[in-house]
Amino acid sequence: MGKPIVVNHLTFSYDQQTDVIHDVSFSVEKGSYTTLLGHNGSGKSTIAKLLIGLLEKNTGEILIDGLVLSSDTIQLIRKKIGIVFQNPDNQFIGSTVRDDIAFGLENHLVDPAKMDGIIENYAARVQMSEYLNQEPTRLSGGQKQRVAIAGILAMSPDILILDEATSMLDPEGKEEINNLVEELHRDYNMTILSITHDIEEVKNSDHVIVMYDGKIVLDGKPNDVLNNEKKLVSLKLDVPFSVKLAERLKHYGIDIHNPIDTEGMVDQLCQLRLKK
Amino acid sequence: MPIAFEKVSYTYAPNTPFAYEALKEVDLAIEMGKISAIIGPTGSGKSTLVQHLNALLLPHKGTVTVLNKVINSQQKTKDLKSLRQHVGLVFQFPEYQLFEETIIKDIMFGPLNFKCTHEEAKNKAYKALSLVGLEFDLAEKSPLDISGGQKRRVAIAGILAIDPEVLVLDEPTAGLDPQGAKAMMELFVKLNKEEHKTILIVTHDMEQVLNYCDNVVVMQDGKILNHQRVSDYFERGNQVNEIHMHLPPILAIKEDLIEKGFKLEGEVTDIDTLAKSIAKELGYE
Numbered sequence: 001m002g003k004p005i006v007v008n009h010l011t012f013s014y015d016q017q018t019d020v021i022h023d024v025s026f027s028v029e030k031g032s033y034t035t036l037l038g039h040n041g042s043g044k045s046t047i048a049k050l051l052i053g054l055l056e057k058n059t060g061e062i063l064i065d066g067l068v069l070s071s072d073t074i075q076l077i078r079k080k081i082g083i084v085f086q087n088p089d090n091q092f093i094g095s096t097v098r099d100d101i102a103f104g105l106e107n108h109l110v111d112p113a114k115m116d117g118i119i120e121n122y123a124a125r126v127q128m129s130e131y132l133n134q135e136p137t138r139l140s141g142g143q144k145q146r147v148a149i150a151g152i153l154a155m156s157p158d159i160l161i162l163d164e165a166t167s168m169l170d171p172e173g174k175e176e177i178n179n180l181v182e183e184l185h186r187d188y189n190m191t192i193l194s195i196t197h198d199i200e201e202v203k204n205s206d207h208v209i210v211m212y213d214g215k216i217v218l219d220g221k222p223n224d225v226l227n228n229e230k231k232l233v234s235l236k237l238d239v240p241f242s243v244k245l246a247e248r249l250k251h252y253g254i255d256i257h258n259p260i261d262t263e264g265m266v267d268q269l270c271q272l273r274l275k276k
Numbered sequence: 277m278p279i280a281f282e283k284v285s286y287t288y289a290p291n292t293p294f295a296y297e298a299l300k301e302v303d304l305a306i307e308m309g310k311i312s313a314i315i316g317p318t319g320s321g322k323s324t325l326v327q328h329l330n331a332l333l334l335p336h337k338g339t340v341t342v343l344n345k346v347i348n349s350q351q352k353t354k355d356l357k358s359l360r361q362h363v364g365l366v367f368q369f370p371e372y373q374l375f376e377e378t379i380i381k382d383i384m385f386g387p388l389n390f391k392c393t394h395e396e397a398k399n400k401a402y403k404a405l406s407l408v409g410l411e412f413d414l415a416e417k418s419p420l421d422i423s424g425g426q427k428r429r430v431a432i433a434g435i436l437a438i439d440p441e442v443l444v445l446d447e448p449t450a451g452l453d454p455q456g457a458k459a460m461m462e463l464f465v466k467l468n469k470e471e472h473k474t475i476l477i478v479t480h481d482m483e484q485v486l487n488y489c490d491n492v493v494v495m496q497d498g499k500i501l502n503h504q505r506v507s508d509y510f511e512r513g514n515q516v517n518e519i520h521m522h523l524p525p526i527l528a529i530k531e532d533l534i535e536k537g538f539k540l541e542g543e544v545t546d547i548d549t550l551a552k553s554i555a556k557e558l559g560y561e
Contacts, residue, residue, distance in 0.1 A: 038453075
């Protein structure tokens, strides 16, 4: 089976002079949860916009489910990809939650007789059933993002892209959305590509890609990528606190295995104490 | 005490079925010349509280005293304009409010509004630009052509150009990458130490509270649950759990180790002292 996202030698610039994206290649496995990490302005969001054809590449190639992205295939490809953007206030169209979820379905010419059932099903899936007749403006940020996700689910895409979807939310809202995405990934085997600064989310993902100044600089399992404090700091990023602590413990001769797992680290320290 | 709330209540949409009491008889005195964090769950009244500081909201009951100006429900907003020169409020995601053609014009907007001459406004704008650590050659660029982190700095510079004594920031680091967030917090510490600004920061990030703030105001359900020195607040970890927030990672690990029998000697204030203390306990020192 083909990979849901394949990007080959992609280059993009806004002004035809300085590359915002420079010779980027990566792929995403079917059913995987991939996170895309990078400093502000590293080109992460530009990648998302290129993938769904909101921006047009200069050179290189994007394949979605084996289809080369072009003006001929874009309509087909957009049915396969759902995207949630950063600002929950910028993605509402309907005057009620119900209308908002219906918007995408209407665009895809879904039989109106079936629409209500679909809407109610997905509203329930994101736990927003009781808000269907409310105005979106009255919802919290986390609730708004859940409605946005329901609207996307209603079109049953294979791939869900999150473009810093939780960065404007408070900790509760973040947790709501992270849990929901985690469930969708598990229950529907949905392929997830999440652009994020949330190190906790990166820890829980299958795969992480790190960008710096428009290029991909690291690509691997979170365990391998996040355990390198020096490297990540040089990329203007941060590592989990436990990794920093392990780095300092090393100076005293204490070696911690896989310190991104905080609980595991505490366990290892407890065992060392018993052996003392 | 130049910033004080006395029995302040505020209700949104009063006398309607949607009426919602966001502040309930709040008493609070903010220490001048310090950095105070305002924390609490969503809907606890943090943003409502800070909007009273420059009279964007007027209390329905009680009085707010800010720098010898008394604000109550009877106040005419026109009398409070001068207050906004002394208390600068930076909203969440202020970069969405940049609107001028060039960065320097955007920063000059505030001073010009407060009757500075063009020349004065320009000087203040350049000073603000350097305070927030932006290069002067950005001045003539469009605010749309810079990165998100830079835009946020421009928005903050716009407030600093008014030279307020009190700077209030609602989640100033949301959406910034880790190093951008760190640089932003260091900027506030600098403004506090060198420019002697009183700073209030609404935040959800407990690590920032621990690392950068002097005092912490904890809100819950429209009331002040707690107001004390940061060092005292974190002394008792259960206070943090009370409001369903997470301890900063350093304290979470420390508490966990102590609970599992570790005796961590000496004062553990940062990552280096924690590492040292663990090494000592394990006999590696």
